[in-house]
Amino acid sequence: MKKIFDKWIIYIILSLIAIPFLIMYIAFFAQAFSKGMSLGIIPQKLSFSNFSFLWSTIPWGLEKTRIWGIFLNTFLFASISGLAVTVVCTLTGYALSRIEFRGKAFFLSMQLILHAISGQILLIAIFFLLLYTKLLYKIPGVALARASLEIPLGVWMIKGFFDAVPWDIERSAMVDGCTRFQIWYKIFLPLIKPGIGAVFIWGFLFAWHDFIYVYTLLPGTVPLLSTLVQGLLATEVVDYGVIAAISLFYMLPPLFLFVFLQKALMKAPIMGGKGIA
Amino acid sequence: MRKNSLKFHSHWFFLSPSVLLVSFFYFIPVVLVFTIAFTNMDQVFSWRFVGLVNFLRLFTLKDPLIPRIIKNTVIYIFSALPLTIIGALFISLLTMRINRTASLIFKAIFFFPRLMPPVVWGFLWMWSFEGTRYGVFNSILEGFGVSPIHWFIESPMLIVICANGFLGISLAMLIFTSAIASIPKDYTWAAEIDGASFWQTSRFIIIPLLKWPIMTMTAWHLMSFINSYVYIFLITGGGPYHATEVWALYGYNSAFKNYQYGYGSSIMVVLVIINLILLVVLLKAFGMRRMIERSRIEV
Numbered sequence: 001m002k003k004i005f006d007k008w009i010i011y012i013i014l015s016l017i018a019i020p021f022l023i024m025y026i027a028f029f030a031q032a033f034s035k036g037m038s039l040g041i042i043p044q045k046l047s048f049s050n051f052s053f054l055w056s057t058i059p060w061g062l063e064k065t066r067i068w069g070i071f072l073n074t075f076l077f078a079s080i081s082g083l084a085v086t087v088v089c090t091l092t093g094y095a096l097s098r099i100e101f102r103g104k105a106f107f108l109s110m111q112l113i114l115h116a117i118s119g120q121i122l123l124i125a126i127f128f129l130l131l132y133t134k135l136l137y138k139i140p141g142v143a144l145a146r147a148s149l150e151i152p153l154g155v156w157m158i159k160g161f162f163d164a165v166p167w168d169i170e171r172s173a174m175v176d177g178c179t180r181f182q183i184w185y186k187i188f189l190p191l192i193k194p195g196i197g198a199v200f201i202w203g204f205l206f207a208w209h210d211f212i213y214v215y216t217l218l219p220g221t222v223p224l225l226s227t228l229v230q231g232l233l234a235t236e237v238v239d240y241g242v243i244a245a246i247s248l249f250y251m252l253p254p255l256f257l258f259v260f261l262q263k264a265l266m267k268a269p270i271m272g273g274k275g276i277a
Numbered sequence: 278m279r280k281n282s283l284k285f286h287s288h289w290f291f292l293s294p295s296v297l298l299v300s301f302f303y304f305i306p307v308v309l310v311f312t313i314a315f316t317n318m319d320q321v322f323s324w325r326f327v328g329l330v331n332f333l334r335l336f337t338l339k340d341p342l343i344p345r346i347i348k349n350t351v352i353y354i355f356s357a358l359p360l361t362i363i364g365a366l367f368i369s370l371l372t373m374r375i376n377r378t379a380s381l382i383f384k385a386i387f388f389f390p391r392l393m394p395p396v397v398w399g400f401l402w403m404w405s406f407e408g409t410r411y412g413v414f415n416s417i418l419e420g421f422g423v424s425p426i427h428w429f430i431e432s433p434m435l436i437v438i439c440a441n442g443f444l445g446i447s448l449a450m451l452i453f454t455s456a457i458a459s460i461p462k463d464y465t466w467a468a469e470i471d472g473a474s475f476w477q478t479s480r481f482i483i484i485p486l487l488k489w490p491i492m493t494m495t496a497w498h499l500m501s502f503i504n505s506y507v508y509i510f511l512i513t514g515g516g517p518y519h520a521t522e523v524w525a526l527y528g529y530n531s532a533f534k535n536y537q538y539g540y541g542s543s544i545m546v547v548l549v550i551i552n553l554i555l556l557v558v559l560l561k562a563f564g565m566r567r568m569i570e571r572s573r574i575e576v
Contacts, residue, residue, distance in 0.1 A: 006475060010371050011379070017368070018386045020414075021443075024401050025389065027413040088294040095291035107292070109560070114303055115497065116556040118504045121525055121545045124532045125306035128313065131322070148302035151295055180287035209394040212507045216533060226396045230511065233400055240404055240411065247397045255392065 032244040050245035058246075060223065060231065067228075067249070073139065074224040075253075078208040080143035081150075085203030086196060088147070089154035094184050096155065097162035098170065111152035119149045123216055130217060142217045146207050154199045161195030162188065197261055205254045225250040307549060314543035320536035331543035342519060342527070349434070350524040354502045356438045361445030361498050362491065368446065369453040370479050384450065391447045399511025402440045429513065433520045437509050444508065445501065449494045456490045457483060496559050500552060524548060 032050055034043030057064035096107055119126065126145055127136065135141025165188060173183050189196070211226045218224065223231060229250060232243050314331055318324040334340050368387060372380035390398055405413040406428035415425040428436060460483065468478045484491075506526035509515065515522035515530060522530070525548060532541025 007375060010374055014368070014371055014375075014383050018383060021386055021389075023413060023417070024405050025386075027405070028401060084298070088298055091291045092295040095288045099288045099291070101288045110299070112559070113556060114299070116500050116552040117303060117307060117549055118500070119302065120506065121504050121528070121548045121552075122303065122306040122310055123529065124538055124542050124545060125309035125313065126302060127532075128318075128538070129301075129306055129309060144298070145302050148298045151299060155295070181290065184291070211395045211511065226394055229396045229400060233403065243400060243404075247394075247400060250394060251392075251397060258392070 028244055029248070031241050032248045034241070050241040051249075053242065053246060054249070058228070058232075059235075060228075061220070065223070065228075067246075070223055070225055070228055073222060074208060074226075077139050077143050077146075077214070077224055078204045080140055081147045081207030082200045082202075082204030084144055084147035085150045085154050086200045088151055089158045089199050089203075090189070090192075090196060091184075092151070092155050093158035093162050094188060097159050099180075107155075111156060114149075114152050119145075120212060123212065127217060136217060137219045137222070139218070139222070142213060143207060145217065146210055146213050147203060150203050150206050154202055157202065158192070158195050158199050161192040161198075165191050201257055201261055204257070208254050310542050310545055310549065313539055314546045316539045318538035318542070324539070327539070331540050334540065335543060335547070342522075345519060346522055346524055346527050349520070349522055352434060353438060353441075353521075353523050354499070356434075357442045357445065357502050358495065358498055360438065360442035361449055362495055364442065365446045365449030365453055365494070366484070366487075366491070369450050369457055370483065372454065373457055374475065384454065387443070387450055388447045390444050395507055395511060398440070398444070399508055402436060402512050406436050430517060433513055433517060437512055437521045440512055441502065441505065441508050445498050449498065452490050452494055453487060456487055460486050492563070496563075500555065503548065503552065503555075 030043040033048070034045055035047045035049065036044045053067050057066055092107070095101070096104065130136035130141050130145065133141075135144075169187060169191075170183055173187050178186065209226070211230065214224050215227050215230065218227070220227075220231075225246075229243060229247055232238070232246070313324075315326055315328060316324040317327045317330070335343060338344065368383070372383050375383075393401075407413075407415065408425060408427035408429055410416055410419055410425045412425070412428070414428070418424075418426065464482050464486070465478055468482050473481070504525055506523060506529055509521055509523060509526050510529065513521045515526050524544065528541045528544035528548065530541075531544060532538045535541075
């Protein structure tokens with residue numbers, strides 16, 4: 001009897017914490033698909049008029065802009081960033097998993113070090129660095145800068161996949177005369193395909209979601225989806241229905257990727273299996 | 278001999294891309310931010326070295342906003358950090374006790390902020406707590422006959438702390454629940470047979486066993502809260518009247534809003550130094566070795 005009573009208290013406490021969030025989520029979805037709302041979360045009439053930005057123009061400053069160009073830019077930005085993360089992490093992850101060298105401890109604790117001096121507080125310096133190397137206001141340069149943020153965690157992720165490959169495979173390849181690079185390229189890469197997928201999604205997702213790098217380092221004339229949403233929020237007359245619809249459109253592609261490739265991601269030891277996350 | 282030289286080449290070949298990228302986007306910027314802090318870099322990018330002027334402005338309180346910003350930062354960090362750690366512990370201890378499906382639903386609700394882009398999370402908070410009758414919570418209150426509350430004027434700091442704290446909870450909750458799941462069931466069962474209540478089991482069995490994850494998460498989020506300003510920037514932009522402006526955000530705004538890049542850099546330099554001190558303390562306390570896994574066999 002006492003036990004059942006306990007359970008109910010737990011449910012009530014958890015619900016009380018969760019309800020404000022549920023209200024926010026429901027209001028968000030309902031607002032995107034309806035003309036007006038009553039009581040904040042009850043949609044009045046189902047309508048897709050908020051999604052008209054998909055085929056018509058969006059006011060952007062004094063001009064108008066179309067969503068698909070912005071979508072392509074965002075896709076380009078996220079893909080470059082994701083590719084850079086993948087290439088760098090698969091190379092580094094192999095070395096950290098299979099080769100002993102001096103300074104390895106430093107590489108493995110890089111995650112904490114780079115979290116301490118995070119990219120956010122170095123943004124002013126990165127701005128000038130890109131300015132002087134003529135990479136500022138260009139999507140590839142900013143994408144590379146963004147990619148550097150995901151390297152520490154990406155390396156931990158892919159290292160787990162490399163660790164899982166038996167050493168005997170590598171040894172037999174070496175006996176057959178493979179060099180380290182050939183082993184990496186011909187033996188390991190096909191074996192850790194899920195890991196490569198996971199790291200790519202990791203890099204892609206965070207670049208897709210990024211706001212502050214894009215906002216600071218790309219010009220206002222090249223909006224990505226994140227800066228578009230922020231720009232629409234900062235205007236005088238805010239239409240929450242349209243912003244909710246655009247936000248939903250902005251959130252969908254990574255969610256699809258995530259659900260689609262969930263199996264590969266779940267295999268990833270995301271936190272590296274060690275204490276520091 | 279040949280093997281040694283090959284080994285030297287091979288690991289540098291594998292490491293060079295990440296070394297290049299990380300030194301280009303982390304270590305050079307650290308040097309650069311220290312350099313810019315001693316200049317009067319402005320919006321047309323003309324500059325000369327001005328010595329300690331920026332730092333004098335910071336530390337001799339020539340800038341009237343500084344005391345306020347320090348106070349904001351302290352309030353922000355020391356409210357958001359306990360909220361994150363205690364909240365995440367609380368939620369993971371509670372979800373452990375209920376059936377699987379229900380706990381998954383609750384965890385999904387609390388984890389959802391991680392899957393959301395920062396802009397959308399900021400938009401949700403901004404919109405929900407809007408002061409007019411179009412804000413979500415105000416329009417619900419309107420249904421009960423309550424007139425609109427100006428949330429952002431009455432308690433802007435609380436909103437910002439909750440928005441950041443619940444984002445922290447989503448990560449810490451994940452770590453804590455997986456740590457709790459790895460505790461052998463015998464311990465809690467034994468305690469329950471001896472008549473321990475839920476509170477006693479948590480306090481004397483589970484929390485002591487979670488010491489390590491709790492410590493790492495505290496350290497991790499301490500640094501996050503010191504450094505992060507993106508969500509505050511999105512939700513309030515530091516306003517109203519600098520009520521939510523924290524140290525990092527003030528640095529960003531000085532540089533990119535007021536175009537005082539030199540002054541902004543000197544503000545960030547203070548943060549970099551604080552972070553490096555904190556890092557050394559943490560590495561000493563936790564031990565570098567513990568974070569590292571050696572390769573099993575040397576080839």
